[in-house]
Amino acid sequence: MIPKMFEEPAGFKWASFTGTTGAHIRYGSLQPAGQPRGTIVIVSGFRELIEKYFEVIRDMTERGFSVWMMDWHGQGGSERFLKDNPQKMHS
Numbered sequence: 206m207i208p209k210m211f212e213e214p215a216g217f218k219w220a221s222f223t224g225t226t227g228a229h230i231r232y233g234s235l236q237p238a239g240q241p242r243g244t245i246v247i248v249s250g251f252r253e254l255i256e257k258y259f260e261v262i263r264d265m266t267e268r269g270f271s272v273w274m275m276d277w278h279g280q281g282g283s284e285r286f287l288k289d290n291p292q293k294m295h296s
Contacts, residue, residue: 210260217262224278231255231282232275235266242269249274254281 219233233255245265247258255274262272276283 210263211256212259213256214259214263214266217259219282221283226278228278229284230275230278232273234271234273235262236271237266237269239269241271244271244273247272247274249277249280252280256281 214235217233217235219231221229221231224230247261249255249258254276258274262274265272278284279286
């Protein structure tokens with residue numbers, strides 16, 4: 206059993222879009238109850254993914270903020286640069 210802080214927040218919405226290079230890019234968002242105080246966009250670092258930020262996303266939403274985040278091309282749930290070698294990274 207994983208700790209609650211690492212679980213997907215209730216109401217978290219996953220989606221994707223096609224980037225300019227044709228790659229599938231995954232993103233997600235969580236909205237607060239009622240009118241948001243503002244919007245936070247989390248821009249992750251190299252080799253990070255949305256799931257790593259579930260605790261932060263939950264905390265910011267509980268404070269009334271709308272939170273959005275995406276997995277960069279080649280990271281997390283987004284399409285990899287090399288289909289035959291998905292673990293090879295590009296910076």
